[in-house]
Amino acid sequence: MLLVLAIRRTTRLKDDAAMGIVLSVFFGLGVAILKIVQEIPSASAAGLDSFIYGKTASMIWSDFVLIAIILLITIIVTIAILKELTLLCFDADFASAQGWPTLWLDIILMALVTAVTVIGLQAVGLILVIAFLITPPTAARFWTNRLGWMLFLSATIGAISGWLGVSISALYSNLPAGAIIVITAAIIFLFSMIFGTARGILPRYLRHLQLQRKVGRQHLLRSTYEILENTQNGEPLKNLPISMDLLRKHRYWGKGELAKLIRQGRSEDHIERQPSGELRLSESGFGEASRITRNHRLWELYLIKYADIAPNHVARISELAASGFYDRPPA
Numbered sequence: 448m449l450l451v452l453a454i455r456r457t458t459r460l461k462d463d464a465a466m467g468i469v470l471s472v473f474f475g476l477g478v479a480i481l482k483i484v485q486e487i488p489s490a491s492a493a494g495l496d497s498f499i500y501g502k503t504a505s506m507i508w509s510d511f512v513l514i515a516i517i518l519l520i521t522i523i524v525t526i527a528i529l530k531e532l533t534l535l536c537f538d539a540d541f542a543s544a545q546g547w548p549t550l551w552l553d554i555i556l557m558a559l560v561t562a563v564t565v566i567g568l569q570a571v572g573l574i575l576v577i578a579f580l581i582t583p584p585t586a587a588r589f590w591t592n593r594l595g596w597m598l599f600l601s602a603t604i605g606a607i608s609g610w611l612g613v614s615i616s617a618l619y620s621n622l623p624a625g626a627i628i629v630i631t632a633a634i635i636f637l638f639s640m641i642f643g644t645a646r647g648i649l650p651r652y653l654r655h656l657q658l659q660r661k662v663g664r665q666h667l668l669r670s671t672y673e674i675l676e677n678t679q680n681g682e683p684l685k686n687l688p689i690s691m692d693l694l695r696k697h698r699y700w701g702k703g704e705l706a707k708l709i710r711q712g713r714s715e716d717h718i719e720r721q722p723s724g725e726l727r728l729s730e731s732g733f734g735e736a737s738r739i740t741r742n743h744r745l746w747e748l749y750l751i752k753y754a755d756i757a758p759n760h761v762a763r764i765s766e767l768a769a770s771g772f773y774d775r776p777p778a
């Protein structure tokens with residue numbers, strides 16, 4: 448624990464990397480000592496292998512009681528100083544500036560991690576304990592952005608992984624329980640990485656597609672509105688049909704890209720195609736185009752006047768702000 452703390456405070460390595468280095472070095476030292484012990488005449492190395500590979504299948508009642516006691520102590524301490532530990536993990540410098548005893552909080556945190564790690568040796572062994580220590584919280588991170596829920600999901604994923612791993616190991620012979628537990632946790636991690644609602648690959652991709660559709664729709668409606676303004680020379684604006692060529696030249700859209708945006712606009716009842724082949728905004732589309740254009744111009748004025756952004760950079764930023772990140776312009 449002290450070595451991990453020393454590495455963390457004197458280098459830029461994070462807790463998981465520091466713990467992996469320390470445990471790996473001591474694991475190598477332990478294997479060397481184990482080899483020496485096995486070669487000593489009349490010496491017994493019985494039981495030492497269980498610390499390397501775990502002994503989940505042969506755990507007895509006293510092991511369960513010990514794990515339960517450590518679990519209870521860990522939960523009580525974590526809940527009691529959760530606010531302080533959260534501050535320490537997110538911004539240790541700010542915590543120190545506020546007068547919190549960051550060194551003691553660091554020691555308490557590392558003591559809890561070390562206790563859980565040592566207890567985990569009996570379940571999955573030294574080789575896999577780091578994987579089982581890191582995988583559940585990493586999987587939980589894909590489902591939520593709130594620390595409280597992440598702690599709860601992490602504990603739940605760890606419990607489910609342990610239960611399923613032991614059950615599968617009991618059903619099939621010659622399957623080590625510790626390895627199956629970690630493999631189960633890894634499968635849950637892969638599922639979370641793909642389908643996690645907060646940071647999963649698939650939800651992020653779907654949100655990106657939704658944002659692209661929103662941006663494309665707003666570009667089409669705003670371009671159509673600006674063409675109407677330019678062709679009517681300041682007269683009271685009328686919702687007149689416009690040609691495809693004029694719309695394509697306004698933003699240099701390709702034929703396929705513009706056709707896709709038009710299909711989207713028609714499906715949302717914002718664009719109407721005339722018998723002559725020209726396009727016309729529907730009543731709802733004309734109102735939406737007016738709102739989008741107004742918001743875009745308000746963002747441009749705000750960025751130039753208050754954000755002190757160069758005018759040649761304003762157009763791109765205001766498009767992102769008005770279409771992708773904000774629903775309303777600045778007051």
